[in-house]
Amino acid sequence: MTEPRLIEISPVTRVEGHGKVTIHLDRDNNVEEARLHIVEFRGFERFIRGRLLWEVPVIVQRLCGICPVSHHLAAAKAMDQIVGVDVLPPTAEKMRRLMHYGQVMQSHVLHFFHLSAPDLLFGFDAPAARRNIFEVLKENPELGRRAVMMRKFGQDVIEATAGKKIHGTGAIPGGINRNLPIATRDRFLTQIDEMQDWAQDALKLARDYTLDHADLVKSFGAFPSSHMSLVREMDGALDLYHGVMRAIDAQGESIINGLNYNDYHTVLTEDVRSWSYMKFPFIQALGPVDGWYRVGPLSRMNTAAFIDTPLANLAHKELRNATGGLPNHTTLTTHWARMIEVLHCVEKIRELLNDDDLQGSDLVAKGDRRHEGVGVIEAPRGNLIHHYKVDENDQVTFCNLIVSTTHNNEGMNRAVKDVAVKHLSGQEKITEGMLNHIEVAIRAYDPCLSCATHALGQMPLQVELFDANGGLLDTAAQSA
């Protein structure tokens, strides 16, 4: 019998932001508690107060350098309501959708190929020196080239629709400030077949990994939970840009269905815990203990009735069939879900490029001024809520943001605990490979800790090991 210990993983590597994991071991080396801590603090919601409504969709992009488009669009949707616009002109909505699909596609590609591929291809226990993207590329440089070219395609779509790669100004309250020139459309159309082929190859890679490692997938960070996302209002289809709120429980039964997202605050409450700066949202009807839920690609596969693009829909059916049509709760299946969404985005981009509305000239709608607006979007990492109040001088007086990583806070903590119990309990010696198992679980959620905490984006994760008396016994910190 040894002294009780506490392990901290600090900082977490290959995730967006800065986090720390602490693991408490008892005298028999069994995991008593494992938590993901956020070590930064919130501040953006206060920072935005006093800003003029028209500049909000631009400023909020500074929340995060990874998914600025998601914040741009969520804020623009909220400001649409404040300028009294509930329905955008078709050109405006389709340009925004094009921008969003480009963003989701390029974000997912980066995550899968560059951040997660080393774990999936070499194994979670592989030596740290081998478990990185450069080792993957040495064996398969074509994989890396495709990832870069797909990223570039998505970035080019963003630039064409938002005006700039960073601090885009495309979406404005009530509409959009540009359409898509035919020459630009044609340039994208020459690339779209290749993008679709590559997306299908990536999907196969993720699908095969999930099915070939079924035992690992079923036992790694797998636990029942509720799931929440937007779905299309008329038929429950996957819709990344707009829809109504839907939440299901672990058995797939409806908890929230068809809710206008303006009323999100009537069903969601944000709880706080003394050990984390990040809030813990929960569904009010179920209470703070049972009301937690997950969001993101896997949750969207669980909540969506179907996908309205043919190839992604086939893949969605196969994923759903893997669990007999019941919700899939296995963390590692998120990679498969993510690649289905990449294919869906490519299919939607093709659909939009062939739509003449993108060359329309009716770009902005007007309405009667309101003082409050909510914008919700399905960002790459999951549901993203922006809520603002604006005074008669057009200045923001209130801002509340619930970002995807905050929605997933409890889920990530459960995943950390699940993996720690299964892989660290009873072990005399904690190896780097064991600790990486925990990081793999966190990375599957693709958390943006910087965004969630609204602070400087520092990458790494720390792990610290403490004894039962609170003494620090070991620390593992990995550079990004």
Place this chain on the structure above:
Amino acid sequence: MSLPRALLIGYGNPGRGDDGLGPAFAQRIADKKLPGLSVEIDFQLMADHSLTISQHDLVIFVDATVACDDPFIFTELTDVTPQNLGSHSVTPEAAMALSRLLFQTTPRAFVLGIAGDHVGEIEEGLSATALISLSLAEDFFVTWYKNCHGTKAQWIEDRH
């Protein structure tokens, strides 16, 4: 005379105080329209910068720094050993390594770090310290670029 294809990438978040030094510097240089120099401005380095890097002969990375006592530091990147790759944390070395690995090209590269003292704060605008550093770095760089900017053949010879 065949000019080398030069690329300056200024990166950082202008919404995080002095972290915006890279973009501010890049914008100033872009406004000068120096011959042969393309300028990119981004929140951060990303893996896909490797493609753009591979299409140039000379690359200058410009970022904010808190790790020096001088107003700026300017060093040549001589070691592009592959490192681990994040996304918020793609380093110039990692971007260069990707360029070499994926596109078989390793341009000559320099890093310009400009000193600030309010990096990471949620605020717009640069601090007084950063503004001084920015001007000094700008003067240095313009002179350096004009003096060193020889022919493409010279660059390739120098590299070896």
